Amino acid sequence: MSREERYQEELEARIAKHGMRLKKLFGKANTSIVKEITDLYARYNESGQDLVSLIYNASRLDQIMDSIRTILYSLRDEEEQQLRIVWGEEYKRSVYHHLYFLEQDFEIGVALPQVNFPMILAAIEKPWEGRHFSKRIRLRTDLLAASMEDVITQAAVQGWGVTRAAKEITLRTSESWSNALRLARTELNRAAAQGQSTAYQANSDIIGEKEFCATLDKRTSSQCRKADGKRYPLDYDTPENPGREGERIPNHPNCRSYWRPVIKSAVLDRLQRERSYRIGKEERGYTSARNYEEWAKAKGIAT
Template identity: 75%
Template sequence: MSREERYHEELETRIEKHGVKLKKLFSKANKSIVQEITDLYARFAESGEELVSLIYNAARLDLIMTSIKTILHTLRMEEEQQLRITWAEEYKLSLFHHLYFLEQDAQVEVRLPQINTGMVIAALERPWKGRHFSKRIRMRTDLLAAAMEDVITQGATQGWGVTRTAKEITKRTSESWSSAQRLARTELNRAAAQGQTMAYQANSDIVSEKEFCATLDKRTSSECRKLDGKRYPLDYDTADNPGREGERIPNHPNCRSYWRPVLKSKVLEKLERQRAYRIDQERGYTSARTFKEWADKKGLAA
């Protein structure tokens, strides 16, 4: 297994951890919404009025939906904030790890690119599939609000009790969490791919191209399988050279593809000759058994 493959296995673990955090956010929002529904049923029970009258009173329906939308707005903001933080962390983690991989493979000191918050934000803000991830989150929470209004209306007209209505609300929330997890997986793979690209571009003296690598198994999509092994310029899928739809990483939701560097053969031959004369230390190669050891020697906060 290559270092890049192992990195993406570890990325999947980080994605799952992010999903656990997401689930807590969605569970908290669902609990608040179910409480709103419970209170609604209690108010109608006290008044002796039929719940079905709710759908014939726009003001009442708007009132409960305003409360639900407020809860979902908070959920959306918290989800986006968490994803932004995790995206930036993954970008830098990928950048540093793939610099380490390059140095260990070529056994020559790599160039460490200067990065700042603005650069990371610029990479994060670039749209995928024509939309920024914050817009995709907003669209999903809007759909969730509409689905919950449908549940409340259906529950009122069909005479559901509070237990049945709460169960249906929880089902819709769970479906939205699954969608949020899928979005996170896609975005964090994009962060890793952008970090790889930055590492390769900074070392164009030893890297000639980057190669598309699909994770080949029964779940591999047909489009990624066709692209496996195809090579691209180092600046491909950046602001200067935008990627083509259907040929990007990620290539689709839940995509598990990644880049692999193509090292320049003439450079490697030259390095081998230099090592034969025992001058590799002059080139600054940092021998390290682990990424952490390498990062410590480089003075990187990894």
């Protein structure tokens, strides 16, 4: 297994960890919304009013939905904030880890690009699937709010009890969490791929191209399988040179593809000559290290 493949496996573990944090956020929001529904039924029981009349009173329905939207918008803001944080962390991790892989695999010194907040922000805000980062989250929140309103009106018309209504609300929240996790997986894979491109572009004297690598198994999409092994310029699939549909990373929601560097043949020939003449690793700028943490410390990179 290559270092890049191992990185993808570790990325999946980080995505799963983020998914559990998301699940807690959605669970907290769901509890608050179910309480709103339970209180609604309690008011209905106390008033003796027909539930349909109670809910279809325009001002009453607006009041209920305002409360639910407040909960959902708070959830949206927390989700966006957390995803922005882990996106930036993944981007930075990808830049430096893939430079570490390059140096260790070829025993040659690499240039370290400066990774700062404006650079990360510009990468995050790059549109994907025609929408910016924030809009993709906000669209899903609006859809969830509309779904919640449908549940409330259906409960009134069909005479659902509070248990059935709460179950339907929880089902909608769970579906939205699954969609949020899918978005997070897609976004974090995009962060990793953009980090790779940044690392490779900073070392264009060593790397000539980058190769599309699909994670090949029974879940591999047809477009990723077709793109597997194709080579592209270092600036391809970046804000300056956007990738073509079907040949970009991510290619689709839940995409697991990644890049692999293609070392220039002249560099490989030079390295072979230097090794033949016993030119030491340190003279080639190589930093010997047992692991990434040791390498990062030697390079002055904060971990």
